[in-house]
Amino acid sequence: MGRRFDLLAVPCLLVLVALNQIRLAHTSWLSPWKGGGFGMFSSTDDPGQRFIGTEAVDSSDRPIAIKMSFPGGILSTSSARRLSCIPDQGLLQLVADQMLRLPFVPTGIRRESLIEKVRSGNPQSRLPVPAEGGEPPVYRVLTNRDPRVDPGRLTVLRRLTLQMWRLEFDPGTCRVTVRRMPISATSEVSPR
Amino acid sequence: MTTASILSGPKRGVQVAFADLLEQPRHLLALRMTLLLLMLYGSTSWVLDVPLRILCGILLICTPLLTSRLLWIVIAASVVWVNAGDWYSIDNHKYLITYWSLVAVLAVGSSDPDRVCATNARILLGLCFLFAVIWKFLAGQYLDGSFLQYTLLKDSRIEAMAMGLGGTTRDGLIENRALIQTLRAYPSDGLSIALNAAPGVRILALVLSYWTLLIEGAVAVAFLTPSRFRWVRWRDMLLITFIATTYFILPVTGFAFALALLGFAQCEPERKAMRVTYLLLFVAIQLTRIPWDDYVASWIE
Numbered sequence: 141m142g143r144r145f146d147l148l149a150v151p152c153l154l155v156l157v158a159l160n161q162i163r164l165a166h167t168s169w170l171s172p173w174k175g176g177g178f179g180m181f182s183s184t185d186d187p188g189q190r191f192i193g194t195e196a197v198d199s200s201d202r203p204i205a206i207k208m209s210f211p212g213g214i215l216s217t218s219s220a221r222r223l224s225c226i227p228d229q230g231l232l233q234l235v236a237d238q239m240l241r242l243p244f245v246p247t248g249i250r251r252e253s254l255i256e257k258v259r260s261g262n263p264q265s266r267l268p269v270p271a272e273g274g275e276p277p278v279y280r281v282l283t284n285r286d287p288r289v290d291p292g293r294l295t296v297l298r299r300l301t302l303q304m305w306r307l308e309f310d311p312g313t314c315r316v317t318v319r320r321m322p323i324s325a326t327s328e329v330s331p332r
Numbered sequence: 333m334t335t336a337s338i339l340s341g342p343k344r345g346v347q348v349a350f351a352d353l354l355e356q357p358r359h360l361l362a363l364r365m366t367l368l369l370l371m372l373y374g375s376t377s378w379v380l381d382v383p384l385r386i387l388c389g390i391l392l393i394c395t396p397l398l399t400s401r402l403l404w405i406v407i408a409a410s411v412v413w414v415n416a417g418d419w420y421s422i423d424n425h426k427y428l429i430t431y432w433s434l435v436a437v438l439a440v441g442s443s444d445p446d447r448v449c450a451t452n453a454r455i456l457l458g459l460c461f462l463f464a465v466i467w468k469f470l471a472g473q474y475l476d477g478s479f480l481q482y483t484l485l486k487d488s489r490i491e492a493m494a495m496g497l498g499g500t501t502r503d504g505l506i507e508n509r510a511l512i513q514t515l516r517a518y519p520s521d522g523l524s525i526a527l528n529a530a531p532g533v534r535i536l537a538l539v540l541s542y543w544t545l546l547i548e549g550a551v552a553v554a555f556l557t558p559s560r561f562r563w564v565r566w567r568d569m570l571l572i573t574f575i576a577t578t579y580f581i582l583p584v585t586g587f588a589f590a591l592a593l594l595g596f597a598q599c600e601p602e603r604k605a606m607r608v609t610y611l612l613l614f615v616a617i618q619l620t621r622i623p624w625d626d627y628v629a630s631w632i633e
Contacts, residue, residue: 143444146438146442147447150431150438151455153431153434157427174420174422176419178427178464179470179471181483182464182467182471182474182479183479184478225420226420309482314526315526316515316524316527318519318523319521319522320521
């Protein structure tokens with residue numbers, strides 16, 4: 141290979157990647173921190189300030205709170221990370237469609253099962269009893285690591301909206317504000 | 333270096349060790365440091381971690397293989413393949429490591445490996461800092477200090493600085509993080525909260541922002557300016573100052589190690605003091621892993 145190639149090929153590659161990163165950050169919501177443009181620590185718009193919010197209704201048309209998670213099968217860890225770095229409408233829609241097909245359980249189900257197991261071996265113990273009529277439960281996707289669940293506690297969704305949000309900071313007032321990003325996906329089961 | 337020379341006294345032992353390191357051809361020592369960089373910070377998944385540790389370990393202990401082009405091609409191909417798959421989510425030092433592993437392939441196949449390493453290291457450093465400065469202007473959060481103001485108010489890694497120099501309280505900073513978590517839990521457009529802040533944080537953020545623009549800009553210009561200009565002899569000092577003043581506050585050790593390695597690779601052999609400083613920096617960078625910030629914050633509290 142030529143001497144000039146040895147000296148300049150890699151720097152040229154860096155420049156091309158960095159210019160493309162600047163383009164993507166201005167056209168495709170790529171976080172300035174990511175993509176090889178060396179924009180780390182330049183902006184508050186890092187992937188950690190972006191997140192997916194959920195709006196869901198169950199099969200009885202009741203709104204329920206959903207905790208966003210990506211158990212095996214919905215998305216690879218790498219794709220899940222990518223969603224906050226360079227949010228993609230198609231990928232978000234895929235996630236919403238897949239989540240709608242899965243059963244949901246209250247987030248505390250695993251803890252409750254463990255407490256029950258300890259209590260059954262220690263009848264005299266004073267372990268906490270789940271409160272009745274407290275705050276409405278938050279749900280998450282059932283995973284194959286969860287204990288056997290009473291079918292009555294499983295919930296399926298009728299409609300799910302995933303919305304990308306980000307936090308913005310105003311230095312004058314020191315306020316952090318939640319802002320909607322123009323990337324969302326809704327999935328719905330058609331009424332019978 | 334002989335056992336006898338080390339036993340003749342610790343000071344003499346250190347001198348002999350440094351002399352031994354600096355007598356090695358610059359590019360060979362840079363390649364060895366590259367192997368260390370790859371083993372310590374090259375990967376975040378086992379898919380790359382396992383082959384890297386095996387291959388880099390073999391090259392480190394087996395001198396004749398250190399310049400094996402085939403093995404360097406396998407290493408670089410693994411790094412490129414895995415990092416390209418995660419290109420939009422990997423950390424920034426991974427990009428620099430990817431480029432540098434390609435440089436290693438070019439260097440070991442070249443008739444002048446030292447020049448290939450040194451020239452690429454100098455240009456890559458200059459470009460890395462140039463784009464870092466360009467982004468700080470594009471994002472527009474350095475001229476008003478807002479990026480660092482927000483970071484000081486929410487990032488637990490620089491709590492001691494926000495308390496000691498900015499005048500905020502630890503309770504206030506802990507509550508800031510909890511408030512932000514609450515916003516994330518119940519998002520709605522326009523929902524906002526005011527963070528706990530002392531006036532000193534804004535001033536501190538502005539000072540740090542302009543210092544960052546100044547030092548990063550100076551490093552970019554110094555490394556991208558041809559070596560015939562006399563003042564570029566300050567480039568090593570500027571890079572070392574940047575590493576020392578940045579990564580002891582925000583400990584991103586992988587990036588600090590990569591920058592120090594590229595700095596060492598391009599540092600002219602006759603500049604012994606600078607080369608020794610780079611070598612000491614490799615050691616000092618590891619000290620940033622100690623949670624100084626926790627200790628200082630507890631002491632201030």
